[in-house]
Amino acid sequence: MSDTNSAANAAEGGEANPLEQSTITMLDVLEEEKEMEEEYAAVLGASDEKECTYGKGPIQRQALYSCLTCCPEARNDLTKAAGVCLACSYRCHEHHELIELYTKRNFRCDCPTLEKRCALNPQLDAVQPRNADNKYNQNFQGLYCKCKRPYPDPERTTEEIMLQCAICEDWFHLAHMEAPAANEKWLDACSEMICDACMESHEFLRDYTGLALQPAKELDDSKAAVVNVEEQEQQAQSEEPLVKRSKLAEYDCRRPKTKLEHKGKFKFDR
Numbered sequence: 075m076s077d078t079n080s081a082a083n084a085a086e087g088g089e090a091n092p093l094e095q096s097t098i099t100m101l102d103v104l105e106e107e108k109e110m111e112e113e114y115a116a117v118l119g120a121s122d123e124k125e126c127t128y129g130k131g132p133i134q135r136q137a138l139y140s141c142l143t144c145c146p147e148a149r150n151d152l153t154k155a156a157g158v159c160l161a162c163s164y165r166c167h168e169h170h171e172l173i174e175l176y177t178k179r180n181f182r183c184d185c186p187t188l189e190k191r192c193a194l195n196p197q198l199d200a201v202q203p204r205n206a207d208n209k210y211n212q213n214f215q216g217l218y219c220k221c222k223r224p225y226p227d228p229e230r231t232t233e234e235i236m237l238q239c240a241i242c243e244d245w246f247h248l249a250h251m252e253a254p255a256a257n258e259k260w261l262d263a264c265s266e267m268i269c270d271a272c273m274e275s276h277e278f279l280r281d282y283t284g285l286a287l288q289p290a291k292e293l294d295d296s297k298a299a300v301v302n303v304e305e306q307e308q309q310a311q312s313e314e315p316l317v318k319r320s321k322l323a324e325y326d327c328r329r330p331k332t333k334l335e336h337k338g339k340f341k342f343d344r
Contacts, residue, residue: 121136121137121159121160122159122161126161126185126194127182128183128192128195131182132181132207132208134180136177138158138159138175138176138177138178139160139174140155140175140214140215141163141170141171142170142173143167143172144167144170144188144189148215155210156185157175157208157214158183159185161194162192162194165193165194166190166192167185173213173216175213176238179243184208187202187203187204211242211243211244219236219244219245219247221250234247235247240268241276242269246269
């Protein structure tokens with residue numbers, strides 16, 4: 075009875091019900107699930123957790139792990155580094171010192187090339203030759219950015235946000251890049267960028283400076299301006315008044331197919 079009275083008093087006093095505050099809808103659940111799927115795809119790429127990808131050759135994009143237990147010399151010599159696929163990290167390198175490399179492009183799993191035989195490729199009779207086309211950077215040593223620090227950095231006391239270069243695939247702190255402070259506004263809009271070192275080594279990229287991304291508000295304003303100009307041009311070219319054309323459109327049952335109705339789809343690579 076006292077609980078009922080206290081609940082009634084809380085309602086009369088305007089206090090919020092904690093159960094109502096924590097209520098979520100099915101739409102919230104679906105949106106959260108979609109975000110998790112997108113994050114999973116971004117982190118793991120085309121990885122397979124049960125089958126080694128060595129037999130498929132270089133994979134367009136897959137999650138990789140550097141094993142410092144099997145390759146301790148890689149700490150000081152990148153020529154000794156090795157990257158293993160997701161399945162091998164579970165089956166062949168469990169409890170090893172692994173460095174998560176996130177996703178890398180055009181990389182072939184190195185597990186069958188190591189002295190420890192790959193458990194997921196029993197058909198291979200011997201240790202395989204080293205993958206000559208694989209590329210290794212300081213990430214395989216657990217180091218990132220120009221500061222050559224690990225991630226997460228145990229000595230860092232502030233929030234640590236890094237962006238990946240789309241060319242060299244290293245990760246950088248924005249504060250350590252040759253970029254104005256105003257570029258911090260892109261942190262919420264970008265997941266990748268091109269570092270200044272790659273810009274210098276690939277001079278053609280300078281032709282695209284300033285064209286890669288625009289603020290969302292600027293894009294909306296530019297689209298609206300284009301629409302207004304098109305409407306004015308159409309009205310000027312037509313001999314009929316705008317009021318008469320609108321009236322005819324209301325009774326026209328035929329609707330031309332717009333670009334949004336085309337069956338083609340756009341594909342965006344991460």
